Amino acid sequence: xxxxxxxxxxxxxxxxxxxxxxxxxxxxxxxxxxxxxxxxxxxxxxxxxxxxxxxxxxxxxxxxxxxxxxxxxxxxxxxxxxxxxxxxxxxxxxxxxxxxxxxxxxxxxxxxxxxxxxxxxxxxxxxxxxxxxxxxxxxxxxxxxxxxxxxxxxxxxxxxxxxxxxxxxxxxxxxxxxxxxxxxxxxxxxxxxxxxxxxxxxxxxxxxx
Amino acid sequence: xxxxxxxxxxxxxxxxxxxxxxxxxxxxxxxxxxxxxxxxxxxxxxxxxxxxxxxxxxxxxxxxxxxxxxxxxxxxxxxxxxxxxxxxxxxxxxxxxxxxxxxxxxxxxxxxxxxxxxxxxxxxxxxxxxxxxxxxxxxxxxxxxxxxxxxxxxxxxxxxxxxxxxxxxxxxxxxxxxxxxxxxxxxxxxxxxxxxxxxxxxxxxxxxxxxxxxxxxxxxxxxxxxxxxxxxxxxxxxxxxxxxxxxxxxxxxxxxxxxxxxxxxxxxxxxxxxxxxxxxxxxxxxxxxxxxxxxxxxxxxxxxxxxxxxxxxxxxxxxxxxxxxxxxxxxxxxxxxxxxxxxxxxxxxxxxxxxxxxxxxxxxxxxxxxxxxxxxxxxxxxxxxxxxxxxxxxxxxxxxxxxxxxxxxxxxxxxxxxxxxxxxxxxxxxxxxxxxxxxxxxxxxxxxxxxxxxxxxxxxxxxxxxxxxxxxxxxxxxxx
Ligand code: SF4
Numbered sequence: 018x019x020x021x022x023x024x025x026x027x028x029x030x031x032x033x034x035x036x037x038x039x040x041x042x043x044x045x046x047x048x049x050x051x052x053x054x055x056x057x058x059x060x061x062x063x064x065x066x067x068x069x070x071x072x073x074x075x076x077x078x079x080x081x082x083x084x085x086x087x088x089x090x091x092x093x094x095x096x097x098x099x100x101x102x103x104x105x106x107x108x109x110x111x112x113x114x115x116x117x118x119x120x121x122x123x124x125x126x127x128x129x130x131x132x133x134x135x136x137x138x139x140x141x142x143x144x145x146x147x148x149x150x151x152x153x154x155x156x157x158x159x160x161x162x163x164x165x166x167x168x169x170x171x172x173x174x175x176x177x178x179x180x181x182x183x184x185x186x187x188x189x190x191x192x193x194x195x196x197x198x199x200x201x202x203x204x205x206x207x208x209x210x211x212x213x214x215x216x217x218x219x220x221x222x223x224x225x226x
Numbered sequence: 227x228x229x230x231x232x233x234x235x236x237x238x239x240x241x242x243x244x245x246x247x248x249x250x251x252x253x254x255x256x257x258x259x260x261x262x263x264x265x266x267x268x269x270x271x272x273x274x275x276x277x278x279x280x281x282x283x284x285x286x287x288x289x290x291x292x293x294x295x296x297x298x299x300x301x302x303x304x305x306x307x308x309x310x311x312x313x314x315x316x317x318x319x320x321x322x323x324x325x326x327x328x329x330x331x332x333x334x335x336x337x338x339x340x341x342x343x344x345x346x347x348x349x350x351x352x353x354x355x356x357x358x359x360x361x362x363x364x365x366x367x368x369x370x371x372x373x374x375x376x377x378x379x380x381x382x383x384x385x386x387x388x389x390x391x392x393x394x395x396x397x398x399x400x401x402x403x404x405x406x407x408x409x410x411x412x413x414x415x416x417x418x419x420x421x422x423x424x425x426x427x428x429x430x431x432x433x434x435x436x437x438x439x440x441x442x443x444x445x446x447x448x449x450x451x452x453x454x455x456x457x458x459x460x461x462x463x464x465x466x467x468x469x470x471x472x473x474x475x476x477x478x479x480x481x482x483x484x485x486x487x488x489x490x491x492x493x494x495x496x497x498x499x500x501x502x503x504x505x506x507x508x509x510x511x512x513x514x515x516x517x518x519x520x521x522x523x524x525x526x527x528x529x530x531x532x533x534x535x536x537x538x539x540x541x542x543x544x545x546x547x548x549x550x551x552x553x554x555x556x557x558x559x560x561x562x563x564x565x566x567x568x569x570x571x572x573x574x575x576x577x578x579x580x581x582x583x584x585x586x587x588x589x590x591x592x593x594x595x596x597x598x599x600x601x602x603x604x605x606x607x608x609x610x611x612x613x614x615x616x617x618x619x620x621x622x623x624x625x626x627x628x629x630x631x632x633x634x635x636x637x638x639x640x641x642x643x644x645x646x647x648x649x650x651x652x653x654x655x656x657x658x659x660x661x662x663x664x665x666x667x668x669x670x671x672x673x674x675x676x677x678x679x680x681x682x683x684x685x686x687x688x689x690x691x692x693x694x695x696x697x698x699x700x701x702x703x704x705x706x
Contacts, residue, residue, distance in 0.1 A: 034549055035428070035528065039668045044649040048293060048313035050267035050320045062670055085549070087429045090462070091668060093364040094265065095380035116432060116464055117364060117378060124382035171396070172249060184382075185276070188390045191245060191253060195281075195392060198244045198255055206241075206496060207489055209257050211284055211331075211352065212482065214489035 018126050020181035024108040024151040027079040029070045030144035032137060034085030038118065041089065041097040055096055056103030071104075081149050083140050084111040088129075089118025098125040108151040110158060112137055123174045124184065130158060136166045153179055231503035233400050234469050235435045238375040238500070242358050244392055251396045256387050257357035258374070260343045261288040261330065263321040264649070265362030269385035270324040280328045281391045287352050287483075288325045289333040290318050291342045295651050296612050296639035299336055306336060314650065328388070341615025341641040344368040344582035348452060349615055351481025355470035355497040360387055365582050365665060367458040371451035372478065373470035373500060375435070378459065399509040401426075401434035401463065405442035407516030412699035414592065415450035416584060416663065416682035418442060418514075419457040420522040424532030426512060431463030434510065437502065438468050442516050448477040449588040456583045457665050460529035469501035521698055523569065523681035524667045526557030531667070533569060535685065535697045541565040560669055561677050562657065569695050572679075576660035577602075577609040577636075577690040578672070579683050581646040584663035585614030587621050589683040594627040596687035596701055602635035603693030609636045610652065612644040636690070648673045661689035 046058035063069050070076055082101070088111040089097060098121040101109070108128040119129040130151055132140070136158070140149060143160045150159045153175060158166040170178075177184060188195075202209055232240070244253040266288070273280070280286065293314040301307055309315040318335065325332040333339045339350065344365055347353040355373035360366060362384040369376035383393055403422055423430075436458050443451065451468050458466025475494055478484045485493045520534035531554070533540065542554035542565060558565065563572065579585070579593050590613065602609045611631045613619035619641055622628055628638045645652040646664040648671065654660045656675025663686050664671075667678040679695060688698040 035553065037668050039666075039671055043670055043674070044647045047264050047649060048311070048317050050271070050317060052268050062674065087432070087462075090428065091364070091666070093362060093366075093378035093380055095268075095362075095382060098380070113429070113432070115429075115462070117380060121380035121382065124380065171251075173247070173251060173394075184394065185272075185278070185386050185389050188253065188386065188392060188394065189278075191390075191392075194245050194253070195255070195390065199391075202255070206356075206493075208354070208485035208493040209285075209357065210489075211258075211287075213485040213493075214487035215482070215485060 018181045018183065021107065021126050021128060021178045022153055024080050024128060026081060026148055027076050028081035028083050028140065028144040028149040029076050029079050030083055030141040031070050032083055032085050032141045035087045035090060036084055037091030038089060038094050038097040039091055042094065042100040046100070047094060047096050052099045053103060055100035056105070059100040059104045078105045080105055080107040081151060082106050082109045083137060083144055084109060085137065086112045088114050090115040093117045095121045095125070098122050098127055101127055110137065110140060110151070123178065126178065128153065128178060130168050132158060132166050132168055139164060231506035233502045233506045233508060234373065234437055234467050234500055235375065235398070235400050238356055238358065239397060241356070251394055253392050254358060254395045256360055256391055256393060257285060258352060258354070258359040259286045259387050260347055260352070260359070260361035260366070261286060261384070262292060262343050262361070262363065263290045263317045264292045265381050266324065266384055267317060267320045268381045269388055270328065272385040273328070273388055278389045280330060280388045283329045283331065285391065286330045286388070287333070287347070288321060288330050289340055289343055289346050290321055290335050292643045292647065292649050293317055294335055294642040296642045296644045299640055338616040338620060341618065342582045342585065342643055344456065345585060345614030345618065348372060348448065349481070349617060351478055351484030354478065354484065354493070355474060356500050360393065364459045365456050367464060367466045368452050368456035368582055370455040370458065370465050370467040371448060372474055373468060373497065375465055375467065377464035398435040399433055401431055401436045402508040402511040403436055403438050404440035404511065404513045405438070405516060406440045406513060407442060408445065409442055409516050409519065412521055412684070412702050413519055414682040414684060415446055415453040417519055417522045419454045420524065420532045420680065421514060421519045423457060423461045423529050424522070425514060426461050428460060428528050428530040429462040431458065431461040434463050436461070436463045436466040437508070438466060443468055444471065447588060448473060449586045452586065453583055457529065460665055470497045521682065521685055523679050523685060523695060525561070525563065525569065525679070526554060527560055527667055527669050528553070528557070529665070529667060529680060531557060535569050535695065537569055539563050539565050539567045539569070570697060571694065572659070573605060573694045574661050574679070574689055575605065575607045575658040576654050577606060577686050578645040578660055578662040578664060579686050580610065580612030580614070580644050581664035582614065583665040584683045585612060585618065587618050589663065590618065590622050590627050591625070593683040593687040594630045596684050596698060597634045597636070597691060598630050600634060600691040602690050605693040606690055607658070609690045610639055610645060611636050612639045613641050615641050634691070645672055647671060648676070654678070661686045661695065
């Protein structure tokens with residue numbers, strides 16, 4: 018993953034609330050087997066409406082998206098984060114995010130920035146004509162007009178973003194601890210092995226509803 | 227030795243900590259991993275690119291469900307029929323290739339055990355109390371019905387679990403949702419969970435793990451509990467636990483992937499220690515009374531837009547919150563509905579009985595009981611019954627439910643996600659209205675422009691036979 022220190026540029030001044038993952042990327046786009054190319058389907062239903070922010074040339078390729086409460090609710094599809102990334106979005110600013118979406122965003126180098134509604138209202142206003150800066154070093158969102166909104170991030174996730182760390186590689190370095198846990202469970206909760214004590218009884222089509 | 231009373235969630239969490247970090251996040255061991263075709267190809271590709279194996283294929287189970295057409299899968303001679311949509315076919319082929327390459331146990335589309343992951347897991351005995359269970363699908367919360375800490379994850383996390391059998395997680399807050407009393411005539415588990423979401427709101431459970439408690443939940447079958455836990459995510463909570471009890475043990479015993487013999491006895495002894503201790507504290511509690519719960523359904527485009535079937539479309543102006551007023555008006559515009567309309571005056575064109583919320587045998591029995599001796603109304607364009615698994619389908623056929631449905635004018639399909647998500651050929655056309663037993667009424671969820679009302683299987687059946695949203699109790703009392 019590429020390190021992220023600062024996201025600076027135009028921002029979609031959207032502010033819409035309860036944007037669910039079906040709006041971010043409709044289900045018929047999920048039949049892909051790669052992470053790339055989903056920007057084409059991002060906000061498809063929104064973009065079908067004339068005058069939407071995503072097709073406004075002023076914001077073309079904007080790296081920041083400003084949204085309302087509960088952004089990314091709905092399904093766990095990581096395609097929502099891939100679609101935003103493919104669209105060029107590197108930070109989303111909203112009063113709240115769904116848990117699953119914010120996890121997916123981090124893992125794809127998109128910063129989910131939580132700011133209060135007043136800050137969102139102000140940023141939507143500013144973003145119509147000006148750039149917005151999300152800075153991970155200072156943990157602030159700033160505008161050219163002296164606005165300065167501090168935000169918080171989980172320290173581990175912040176470090177992963179700043180250093181572009183591969184989370185799987187970091188966990189694999191804990192192999193000894195994981196193996197130790199596994200051997201503990203093998204003696205204390207042996208039924209965790211699938212079909213424990215039941216080996217050999219699995220017949221195709223067998224079972225009950 | 228008096229230790230601090232703990233909740234069910236805290237006990238499961240504590241038993242799965244591999245490593246605790248200073249900031250409180252933990253590396254949590256994952257006991258069970260369900261995999262399907264839509265959220266896994268990029269994860270397997272990631273493993274392949276990094277040269278990493280699947281750490282515990284034996285704790286993993288893959289089954290296709292989302293993309294599969296629900297029309298016949300084999301021709302008269304028993305040969306597999308091709309899948310028309312090349313993208314769907316590609317994803318299904320990718321799953322088959324990936325499970326073969328990485329040695330992951332797999333149930334194929336043509337296997338009688340195939341079905342929606344969240345139906346297959348409990349049915350096969352793969353889902354067990356006290357386990358951590360994940361799947362790249364938000365309705366993984368369903369498995370909480372058996373006392374598993376189960377939640378949906380994204381594809382990067384799918385890759386993380388495949389490679390390490392762990393996840394890095396921050397502990398959640400706990401939310402008790404207690405439903406007291408006993409359910410009235412014609413009120414089903416679906417009505418209970420709709421009432422809960424109507425009460426707490428679509429984001430009410432964000433950041434929490436729910437534990438459903440109270441007499442109503444205790445009295446439910448595992449199938450009913452699965453319906454309730456399934457929709458935890460529609461209330462914003464990633465997991466919705468229900469304490470394991472005798473009902474749970476009876477359900478699991480003898481299932482193909484469940485423990486047996488001595489392992490079974492040890493498992494049950496452990497499972498009995500899991501329920502929340504007396505005196506344990508939840509971060510928040512909400513109490514509902516069964517007497518306040520009627521057969522319910524949604525009127526808008528959020529699962530929190532819940533109303534009793536005897537009620538009417540609310541006036542957007544009646545909401546205290548300004549943003550909810552705007553959202554409600556937008557919902558009504560999309561739904562083609564006007565404030566004040568009685569729910570029972572709303573005509574429908576489609577009926578969908580299926581999805582991981584309501585496609586198990588009890589759901590089909592409940593719907594068939596209403597349909598029996600009646601016929602789908604003339605105005606209905608399509609009425610689908612899609613069993614949650616091949617085994618549910620076989621059982622229903624053994625009981626003659628398929629004939630009740632087909633004689634009434636329903637289509638009887640092969641198992642899969644079907645019309646729940648507009649990803650396979652089953653869709654609701656733009657501007658048309660569907661009475662659906664699924665779990666999401668989002669804009670476009672059942673197809674671009676499709677209008678969805680979420681309700682129970684019995685209510686969906688009632689709507690099918692009258693052609694409008696209907697209080698199922700009227701048809702049920704007529705039966706008695
Ligand atoms: S039935 Fe619907 S909600 Fe359930 S797993 Fe399939 S698509 Fe998801």
